[in-house]
Amino acid sequence: MLWPRLARALIGKPLTDPAPPVPQDTVHALAERLAATARTRLGRSLAIREVDSGSCNGCELEVNALQNVAYDLERFGLRFVASPKHADVLLVTGPACRNMAEAMERALACTPEPRWVVAAGDCAVDGGVFKGSYAVHGGVGAVLPVDLLIPGCPPSPTQLLEGLLALLEAEARPPRKENRAGWIAPAGP
Amino acid sequence: MSATALIRAGAPQGARPFERFLLSPDAWARLPAALRAEPSLALLALWAEPGLVHAAFLDEAAGGVLLASAPAEGGRYAALSPARPGAIRFERMIRDLWGLTAEGAVDLRPWLDHGRWPVAGPLSGQPAQLTGAEPPQPEFLPVEGEGVHQIPVGPIHAGVIEPGHFRFHIQGEIVVRLEERLGYKHKGTLSLMLGKSPRAAAVFPARLSGDSTVAHAWAFAAAAEAALGVAVPERATALRAVMGELERIHNHLNDWGFVCNDAAFAFPHARCGFLREQVLRACAAAFGHRLMMDCVLPGGVAPDIADGGAAAILAALAAVEAEIPALVKIYESHASLQDRVVGTGFLNPDFARAYAAGGFVGRGSGRRFDARMAPGYAPYDLLAPPVVVEAGGDVDARVRVRIAELRASIAMVRRLLGALPGGETLVALPAHGGEGSALVEGFRGECLAWLRLDDGGLIRGVFLRDPSWLQWPLLEAAIEGNIVADFPLCNKSFNCSYSGVDL
CATH class of the missing domain: 1.10.645.10 (Cytochrome-c3 Hydrogenase, chain B)
Structure with a gap:
């Protein structure tokens, strides 16, 4: 039952969607944050550690959907890893819950530099609807230094993909000449 | 008196479509024994308001929902957990959020409150302000036996899933006990x-x-x-x-x-x-x-x-x-x-x-x-x-x-x-x-x-x-x-x- 289907899949058309366009202004902004040494070290592939700092789990559904065959995240050199110690990117969803703050800080401390911190979803951007609660610090930026914000409630897999591809592009881009004088950016956040 | 009759004898409060009956603290205190005698009345939930505790039951035979309440005099009410194990975590949650204590409860360790909020009893109507004390270490149930060891997992897990802590007690490869510790995502x-x-x-x-x-x-x-x-x-x-x-x-x-x-x-x-x-x-x-x-x-x-x-x-x-x-x-x-x-x-x-x-x-x-x-x-x-x-x-x-x-x-x-x-x-x-x-x-x-x-x-x-x-x-x-x-x-x-x- 399974083998004929696998064989058919080998010769059939892929189910994967074409890549979405990458927002160039985001790429420029990100590239300016990244030192040349960091660019060399990160290369054209990123290992992502997802950290849920208190989401409603809507963001997790969409982050998981990124790995289905329609989006096929790994074709871009992006992959999820099981530990922050193996990660280049912390992809953080949800408001920064007070009960999660220590775990967030520990995850960041375990992530080797150079690294990116991406806050995905409206809650991660500024606390979203949970802003002002006694139980949250606010957005992810209240606890961790954030490099990239991806809004949406939850952000769709396409929106997430655009953001993550912008990180890849930023790493591929050589520093522009006109920027070189003032280009010295911190190696990490 | 059956638990259903005990609840229905309370004062109806005009809730729709399922009526809520207000019981005296004495009547509520008789509930655990009555519930033990009436296993078909399932506990759906237990929650509170400032000074008032609420319970929702499902009458499994009739398929109806029954709501019961009682004032928590002096911040205390009779625990239902001795009769309904599902009540245990609700009672822990009620103490953390509303500051009401279940007397005779099976377990009174904190649940949602990890000692990291700026207030105690945030929904109690008069939450106490806290100064930033060191959060307490969680207590886990003890396990005894030869060769038992622990595996702590989380709150951050290896997959793209939500955070929570699992404490495994293991003997060889076999799980002797799993204890969950949740509340990391409490958002108020x-x-x-x-x-x-x-x-x-x-x-x-x-x-x-x-x-x-x-x-x-x-x-x-x-x-x-x-x-x-x-x-x-x-x-x-x-x-x-x-x-x-x-x-x-x-x-x-x-x-x-x-x-x-x-x-x-x-x-x-x-x-x-x-x-x-x-x-x-x-x-x-x-x-x-x-x-x-x-x-x-x-x-x-x-x-x-x-x-x-x-x-x-x-x-x-x-x-x-x-x-x-x-x-x-x-x-x-x-x-x-x-x-x-x-x-x-x-x-x-x-x-x-x-x-x-x-x-x-x-x-x-x-x-x-x-x-x-x-x-x-x-x-x-x-x-x-x-x-x-x-x-x-x-x-x-x-x-x-x-x-x-x-x-x-x-x-x-x-x-x-x-x-x-x-x-x-x-x-x-x-x-x-x-x-x-x-x-x-x-x-x-x-x-x-x-x-x-x-x-x-x-x-x-x-x-x-x-x-x-x-x-x-x-x-x-x-x-x-x-x-x-x-x-x-x-x-x-x-x-x-x-x-x-x-x-």
Whole structure:
């Protein structure tokens, strides 16, 4: 039952969607944050550690959907890893819950530099609807230094993909000449 | 006196559609003994308001919901946990949020409060300000025996899942005890709803647990409509059911795929993921949001289904239905997969009954309960979905409940879309006082919402209960005696919500 289907899949058309366009202004902004040494070290592939700092789990559904065959995240050199110690990117969803703050800080401390911190979803951007609660610090930026914000409630897999591809592009881009004088950016956040 | 009679002897408070009876502290104190003598009265939830404790029961024979309350004099009330184990975590939560203590409770360790909030008893009406003391170390139940060691897991897990801590006690490869420690995602949801109108507060049930956004939003909306005596347009009722069943379909597909994936069998995961993606895209085309978040509002549904939305949904469902037989055959015919799911994570039906577990957890262990049928609500009185029950109690049984429900849900969506009533989808809500509750069957079980409005129509008291409250403790029982490596499989077959219980 399974083998004929696998064989058919080998010769059939892929189910994967074409890549979405990458927002160039985001790429420029990100590239300016990244030192040349960091660019060399990160290369054209990123290992992502997802950290849920208190989401409603809507963001997790969409982050998981990124790995289905329609989006096929790994074709871009992006992959999820099981530990922050193996990660280049912390992809953080949800408001920064007070009960999660220590775990967030520990995850960041375990992530080797150079690294990116991406806050995905409206809650991660500024606390979203949970802003002002006694139980949250606010957005992810209240606890961790954030490099990239991806809004949406939850952000769709396409929106997430655009953001993550912008990180890849930023790493591929050589520093522009006109920027070189003032280009010295911190190696990490 | 039976527990039911004891509750009904209290003073009725005018709550709709399920009446709430106010008991004296003495009458409440007689409840635990009466409950022990009346096992058919299941505890659905326990929560509080400042100085007042509430309980929701399900009369399993009659299918009705019964609400009981009592004043907590001096901040104390009689614990129900000696008679109903499902009450344990609610009592711990009530102490953390409302500062009320259950006397004679089985367990009084903190639950949601990890010592990291700036206040103590945030919902108690007079929360105490705290100075930044060092958060206490969590206490876990002791385990004795030769060669027992611990494996701490979380709060951050290895997969893309929600945070929570699991403390395993292990002997060799066998789990002697699992203890869950949740609350990491506590967002203060209930406190944010107070003082808002039901319409303004609807964003919170929609974000209690993102995978059940439709079900919780529906339960909350139905509770508000009951409190205000508002009738929802027929078209809105039908569209709510369409969205509710689509939510069930996309989650069941997700779980089925992930269970196979956790047994390292990737093919069904890939196919289920692709089919689910088509369903989500159809939902986005029909309702403007992939998860249909914020589409169910108190007063109806917004927006109305888009032109071409029904066709998109039907096409996606046709693809799912066409592939189910092949996927079932693959699921059943691979010994390497069956070996992992059959007999794994067995949940004793007695435990499922004692905790009144709903959804595929209860129905996978022989408990015949589905809120769509009893107490029942529109439009399911006309659709009459089959209540799928499996007796196996293992991972396989919980998967099979899902597969059968997938098929039933697809048939229901077809019927609903084939005869969609015309007219409006949203009516305005009046602003006056009232109290209401509702039970809506989400994909993982029954979602309970209760609220009380003041004379200006603003929320004075509210509680949202995810079905996971009664399922999480059973995961601890189901994993006992299994090998550590089977935990992800068992966990996924339960798929309890972290955010839903962390509030």
